[in-house]
Amino acid sequence: xxxxxxxxxxxxxxxxxxxxxxxxxxxxxxxxxxxxxxxxxxxxxxxxxxxxxxxxxxxxxxxxxxxxxxxxxxxxxxxxxxxxxxxxxxxxxxxxxxxxxxxxxxxxxxxxxxxxxxxxxxxxxxxxxxxxxxxxxxxxxxxxxxxxxxxxxxxxxxxxxxxxxxxxxxxxxxxxxxxxxxxxxxxxxxxxxxxxxxxxxx
Amino acid sequence: xxxxxxxxxxxxxxxxxxxxxxxxxxxxxxxxxxxxxxxxxxxxxxxxxxxxxxxxxxxxxxxxxxxxxxxxxxxxxxxxxxxxxxxxxxxxxxxxxxxxxxxxxxxxxxxxxxxxxxxxxxxxxxxxxxxxxxxxxxxxxxxxxxxxxxxxxxxxxxxxxxxxxxxxxxxxxxxxxxxxxxxxxxxxxxxxxxxxxxxxxx
Amino acid sequence: xxxxxxxxxxxxxxxxxxxxxxxxxxxxxxxxxxxxxxxxxxxxxxxxxxxxxxxxxxxxxxxxxxxxxxxxxxxxxxxxxxxxxxxxxxxxxxxxxxxxxxxxxxxxxxxxxxxxxxxxxxxxxxxxxxxxxxxxxxxxxxxxxxxxxxxxxxxxxxxxxxxxxxxxxxxxxxxxxxxxxxxxxxxxxxxxxxxxxxxxxx
Amino acid sequence: xxxxxxxxxxxxxxxxxxxxxxxxxxxxxxxxxxxxxxxxxxxxxxxxxxxxxxxxxxxxxxxxxxxxxxxxxxxxxxxxxxxxxxxxxxxxxxxxxxxxxxxxxxxxxxxxxxxxxxxxxxxxxxxxxxxxxxxxxxxxxxxxxxxxxxxxxxxxxxxxxxxxxxxxxxxxxxxxxxxxxxxxxxxxxxxxxxxxxxxxxx
Numbered sequence: 001x002x003x004x005x006x007x008x009x010x011x012x013x014x015x016x017x018x019x020x021x022x023x024x025x026x027x028x029x030x031x032x033x034x035x036x037x038x039x040x041x042x043x044x045x046x047x048x049x050x051x052x053x054x055x056x057x058x059x060x061x062x063x064x065x066x067x068x069x070x071x072x073x074x075x076x077x078x079x080x081x082x083x084x085x086x087x088x089x090x091x092x093x094x095x096x097x098x099x100x101x102x103x104x105x106x107x108x109x110x111x112x113x114x115x116x117x118x119x120x121x122x123x124x125x126x127x128x129x130x131x132x133x134x135x136x137x138x139x140x141x142x143x144x145x146x147x148x149x150x151x152x153x154x155x156x157x158x159x160x161x162x163x164x165x166x167x168x169x170x171x172x173x174x175x176x177x178x179x180x181x182x183x184x185x186x187x188x189x190x191x192x193x194x195x196x197x198x199x200x201x202x
Numbered sequence: 203x204x205x206x207x208x209x210x211x212x213x214x215x216x217x218x219x220x221x222x223x224x225x226x227x228x229x230x231x232x233x234x235x236x237x238x239x240x241x242x243x244x245x246x247x248x249x250x251x252x253x254x255x256x257x258x259x260x261x262x263x264x265x266x267x268x269x270x271x272x273x274x275x276x277x278x279x280x281x282x283x284x285x286x287x288x289x290x291x292x293x294x295x296x297x298x299x300x301x302x303x304x305x306x307x308x309x310x311x312x313x314x315x316x317x318x319x320x321x322x323x324x325x326x327x328x329x330x331x332x333x334x335x336x337x338x339x340x341x342x343x344x345x346x347x348x349x350x351x352x353x354x355x356x357x358x359x360x361x362x363x364x365x366x367x368x369x370x371x372x373x374x375x376x377x378x379x380x381x382x383x384x385x386x387x388x389x390x391x392x393x394x395x396x397x398x399x400x401x402x403x404x
Numbered sequence: 405x406x407x408x409x410x411x412x413x414x415x416x417x418x419x420x421x422x423x424x425x426x427x428x429x430x431x432x433x434x435x436x437x438x439x440x441x442x443x444x445x446x447x448x449x450x451x452x453x454x455x456x457x458x459x460x461x462x463x464x465x466x467x468x469x470x471x472x473x474x475x476x477x478x479x480x481x482x483x484x485x486x487x488x489x490x491x492x493x494x495x496x497x498x499x500x501x502x503x504x505x506x507x508x509x510x511x512x513x514x515x516x517x518x519x520x521x522x523x524x525x526x527x528x529x530x531x532x533x534x535x536x537x538x539x540x541x542x543x544x545x546x547x548x549x550x551x552x553x554x555x556x557x558x559x560x561x562x563x564x565x566x567x568x569x570x571x572x573x574x575x576x577x578x579x580x581x582x583x584x585x586x587x588x589x590x591x592x593x594x595x596x597x598x599x600x601x602x603x604x605x606x
Numbered sequence: 607x608x609x610x611x612x613x614x615x616x617x618x619x620x621x622x623x624x625x626x627x628x629x630x631x632x633x634x635x636x637x638x639x640x641x642x643x644x645x646x647x648x649x650x651x652x653x654x655x656x657x658x659x660x661x662x663x664x665x666x667x668x669x670x671x672x673x674x675x676x677x678x679x680x681x682x683x684x685x686x687x688x689x690x691x692x693x694x695x696x697x698x699x700x701x702x703x704x705x706x707x708x709x710x711x712x713x714x715x716x717x718x719x720x721x722x723x724x725x726x727x728x729x730x731x732x733x734x735x736x737x738x739x740x741x742x743x744x745x746x747x748x749x750x751x752x753x754x755x756x757x758x759x760x761x762x763x764x765x766x767x768x769x770x771x772x773x774x775x776x777x778x779x780x781x782x783x784x785x786x787x788x789x790x791x792x793x794x795x796x797x798x799x800x801x802x803x804x805x806x807x808x
Contacts, residue, residue, distance in 0.1 A: 012456040012501070046456060052416040052495060054488060084458060084501045085544040086737020091456060093494035097416070100488055110384055115352050128763055131341060131692020132738035138344060139337035140489040147392070148340065148350035150317055150401060156766045157734055161781035175767035182312055186401050190349070193395050199352060199388050214658040214703070254618040254652060254697060256690060286660060286703045287746040288535020293658060295696035299618070302690055330561055333490020334536035342691045358564045359532055363579035377565035514788055519756050535745060542748060543741035551796070552744065552754035554721050554805060586716055590805050594753070597799050603756060603792050 003191050005033050005040035006074035007122075008067070010081040010092035015044040021124040021156075021166035025180075026080045028172060029122055029154055032184035038076065043067060050094050056101040064098050071099075075191045076118050077146065079137055083125030083157065088133045096140040103144060109201025114145030116194035118187050123155040124166045130155035147194060149186035154179045205393050207235050207242035208276035209324075210269070212283040212294035217246040223326040223358075223368035224282045227382075230374060231280055231324055231356055234386035240278065245269060252296050258303040266300050273301075277393045278320045279348065281339055285327030285359065290335045298342040305346060311403025316347030318396035320389050325357040326368045332357035349396060351388035356381045407595050409437050409444035410478035411526075412471070414485040414496035419448040425528040425560075425570035429584075430484045432576060433526055433558055436588035442480065447471060449495050456498065460505040468502050475503075479595045480522050481550065483541055487529030487561065492537045500544040507548060513605025518549030520598035522591050527559040528570045534559035551598060553590035558583045609797050611639050611646035612680035613728075614673070616687040616698035621650040627730040627762075627772035628686045631786075634778060635684055635728055635760055638790035644682065649673060656700050662707040670704050677705075681797045682724050683752065685743055689731030689763065694739045702746040709750060715807020720751030722800035724793050729761040730772045736761035753800060755792035760785045 007030055011020040023042065030040040048063035057065050071077055081092035102112040119141045123130040134153040142148060156176050158164040209232055213222040225244065232242040250265035259267050273279055283294035304314040321343045325332040336355040344350060358378050360366040411434055415424040427446065434444040452467035461469050475481055485496035506516040523545045527534040538557040546552060560580055562568040613636055617626040629648065636646040654669035663671050677683055687698035708718040725747045729736040740759040748754060762782050764770040 012458065052450060052493075054416065084504055085547055086741070087497065087500070087540060087544065089456075090494050090497035090501050093491065093497045096491070097488045097494050110380065112352075128734055128736050128761075129738070130734050130766065131345070132735070132741070134344075135337040135341035135692070135738070136491060138340040138350065139333060140491065142336075142340060142350055142352065142354055143333070143489055145352050147352050147388075148344055150314075150344065150347050150349050152344055155734075159765050159779075160736065160762045161779070161785070173765075173767070178312065179767070181404060185404050189399070189401050190392070193399070197391070197395070199391050202383060202387050214660065248658060254695075256618065286706055287749055288539070289699065289702070289742060289746065291658075292696050292699035292703050295693065295699045298693070299690045299696050330532055330534050330559075331536070332532050332564065334533070334539070337490070337536070338693060342693065345691055357532075361563050361577075362534065362559055362561045363577070363583070375563075375565070381565070514784065516756075535749075538748075539741040539745035542744040542754065543737060546740075546744060546754055546756065546758055547737070549756050551756050552748055554718075554748065554751050554753050556748055582716065585808060589808050593803070593805050594796070597803070601795070601799070603795050606787060606791055 001192055001195060003038045003075045003188060005030060005038050005076040005078055006070050007040060007042040007078040007080055008095055009042055009044050010089045010095060011046060012089055012091060014046045019167050022080045022082050022122065024167040025122045025124045025154065025156065026078060029078055029120065029180050029184060032181045036188040038188060045091050045095060050098060054097055054100040072113060075195055076120065076187050078120045078122060079141065080122035081133060083123060083129035083133055086129035086132055088136055099144040111199055111201040112145035116198045117146055118149055118191040118194065119146035120183050120187050121153040123153065125157045126163050126165065127158050127160050130157050147190060149190045151182050151186055154183050203394055203397060205240045205277045205390060207232060207240050207278040207280055208272050209242060209244040209280040209282055210297055211244055211246050212291045212297060213248060214291055214293060216248045221369050224284050224324065226369040227324045227326045227356060227358065228280060228282045231322065231382050231386060234383050238390040240390060247293050247297060252300060256299055256302040274315060277397055278322065278389050280322045280324060281343065282324035283335060285325060285331035285335055288331035288334055290338055301346040313401055313403040314347035318400045319348055320351055320393040320396065321348035322385050322389050323355040325355065327359045328365050328367065329360050329362050332359050349392060351392045353384050353388055356385050405596055405599060407442045407479045407592060409434060409442050409480040409482055410474050411444060411446040411482040411484055412499055413446055413448050414493045414499060415450060416493055416495060418450045423571050426484045426486050426526065428571040429526045429528045429558065429560065430482060433482055433524065433584045433588060436585045437592065440592040442592060449499060454498050454502060458501055458504040476517060479599055480524065480591050482524045482526060483545065484526035485537060487527060487533035487537055490533035490536055492540055503548040515603055515605040516549035520602045521550055522553055522595040522598065523550035524587050524591050525557040527557065529561045530567050530569065531562050531564050534561050551594060553594045555586050555590055558587050607798055607801060609644045609681045609794060611636060611644050611682040611684055612676050613646060613648040613684040613686055614701055615648055615650050616695045616701060617652060618695055618697060620652045625773050628688050628728065630773040631728045631730045631760065631762065632684060632686045635726065635786045635790060638787045642794040644794060651697050651701060656704060660703055660706040678719060681801055682726065682793050684726045684728060685747065686728035687739060689729060689735035689739055692735035692738055694742055705750040717805055717807040718751035722804045723752055724755055724797040724800065725752035726789050726793050727759040729759065731763045732769050732771065733764050733766050736763050753796060755796045757788050757792055760789050
């Protein structure tokens with residue numbers, strides 16, 4: 001069975017600017033997913049106009065319907081965000097807000113359109129904040145219907161009050177490499193099952 | 203295939219005191235699990251002496267090894283906590299801290315002993331705090347190896363700054379009833395799969 | 405001594421749309437501040453183009469420099485946000501991100517430009533999330549230099565999984581009225597002192 | 607005017623065990639407070655029997671009344687906690703829960719017994735979690751009546767997924783030294799004012 005993944009990079013920078021540490025982490029994770037035959041793409045959300053709101057279409061000029069369509073086409077969502085002030089980026093929050101609409105779009109079995117997708121989380125910062133970011137993302141993603149496999153987050157942050165960037169590390173630390181591999185393995189394990197065995201609803 | 207569930211009630215009150223709203227919520231959820239043949243038990247954690255620490259056995263007088271054993275015997279963990287100051291109870295935090303030990307108890311495939319268990323969360327308060335509590339619990343439970351099915355939390359809180367108790371409601375609100383049913387259904391769906399198909403590790 | 409307050413309404417709706425419950429709460433709090441002679445204004449942030457980034461000026465078309473200037477002119481900042489998925493709005497997160505720049509704009513005594521301002525927080529939602537939102541706002545506001553007086557948040561949320569709006573309540577609950585009054589009283593007490601007695605730095 | 611500070615060390619270890627990194631951070635901060643003539647003491651909370659509950663006295667064997675009395679005698683509270691799973695320790699949560707009682711112990715002006723005290727926060731971990739811990743502590747401390755001065759937290763954590771201890775660093779990083787000094791300076795500035803100018807209540 002072939003699976004697909006969509007990664008959303010919620011850096012504050014558009015793709016014409018300097019490289020993104022979040023992108024660096026997402027490439028690592030998508031590489032690990034590829035080992036299981038998962039085809040993937042990355043969307044740099046800052047390149048799009050995601051209007052404020054909590055519906056699936058906020059009207060003319062809103063790019064969310066396109067991103068929503070691509071989430072629906074994928075089996076695995078990898079939500080990646082940088083950390084600012086210990087918290088997820090405003091662009092990541094915007095993405096979650098727009099998925100709030102899933103709560104009102106259930107089918108006649110009470111299942112949200114996001115069912116039966118699996119979510120992974122990628123978090124990168126100069127220092128501190130990864131656990132909190134994953135907490136907020138797991139909760140919001142679960143609230144809007146995603147399934148969270150065991151060990152679903154891969155993150156890197158540097159020492160407190162320092163300014164090192166993940167993308168500038170001479171090499172990726174071994175702990176990050178093995179965490180990413182385990183997250184990918186677990187996501188694929190669940191996604192294969194759920195793709196053929198949708199939640200029954202009721 | 204027959205499944206079992208263990209519910210941990212992290213109320214601050216021992217079981218000889220007045221009824222617990224958290225218990226009331228757990229009974230609802232375990233009732234929904236029972237519809238799928240899941241046998242379950244509730245442990246009132248305040249009745250036990252769970253010593254502070256982050257190992258699986260903190261020595262003489264520590265009741266954690268017994269609770270840990272029962273977690274390991276179950277397929278589904280339902281972690282229930284009241285809300286104080288918008289946050290999980292100190293007893294719930296103690297339980298999570300003790301599960302921190304799983305991080306160092308991986309097998310030769312890198313899998314924690316908690317793999318491949320499924321977790322649900324139950325949260326009850328007079329007012330406000332359920333989303334944050336579920337965020338902290340999802341993150342901590344996932345960090346220590348649990349899988350989170352879609353829509354994995356059932357909660358009740360009253361209006362802001364009021365003092366109503368869940369256990370005293372004349373009847374359980376319909377939204378809570380259907381949320382509990384969906385959480386149970388989703389947990390069973392994943393737990394059946396994972397019981398026969400452990401994460402592969404690597 | 406005369407004080408001024410600036411309220412930032414971080415609702416997702418522009419001001420030409422339907423009334424905002426966050427605005428309703430901010431009006432209550434500004435009314436309480438006015439009893440102490442505090443002059444105030446409300447900015448509907450969604451009406452402005454606040455570019456993503458963490459500097460104080462993100463270039464052409466960025467409206468943040470204007471809002472930043474008005475924050476600097478006020479003695480008290482009232483940060484108001486709705487709750488979505490139990491978390492602050494993406495617009496509120498954007499505002500906090502832009503204030504991250506204060507960390508790099510210290511004077512020769514190590515004081516951020518936000519010193520010696522006092523912050524209050526207003527939170528409104530259909531159900532649940534106020535404590536978490538105030539936690540995130542207190543932490544981010546404190547990180548970027550604001551002082552938090554005792555009892556600095558006023559909030560309203562309805563019962564779990566319901567859809568009532570604060571602006572539609574027949575009358576403001578007494579607990580909210582007294583909480584807003586206390587928050588205003590405490591903010592004025594500290595702001596008067598800090599206006600004439602800036603933190604010494606060092 | 608002479609001020610006093612009380613530090614609560616919420617490490618999971620009793621004081622007869624190995625040295626505590628949280629203690630190391632508290633000593634730094636109390637040293638900075640001492641430069642302003644602040645006399646202080648540290649309580650290792652794990653040495654006491656703080657019973658679960660949300661009243662100010664949970665009956666025979668409860669050591670909280672003694673700690674509560676000492677909080678009331680101090681002008682500045684420094685709440686120090688290690689990080690486990692990205693969150694405050696269960697002992698820190700227990701302390702906050704017990705202070706929940708302040709909400710019901712207001713005087714005839716609506717002021718909690720904790721008014722007009724100032725709080726600082728100290729957080730130490732191997733890796734990640736400090737911002738979230740300070741968010742939870744600021745919110746809970748503010749809810750129960752404490753005032754939070756600008757830049758009120760001092761923390762240290764190491765690089766992601768590493769196991770370095772703060773107490774074992776060859777020397778305290780300069781950023782931590784200056785952060786602790788600023789926190790102390792700001793706390794003293796507010797505490798001197800509030801000691802002679804209690805919040806008016808109403």
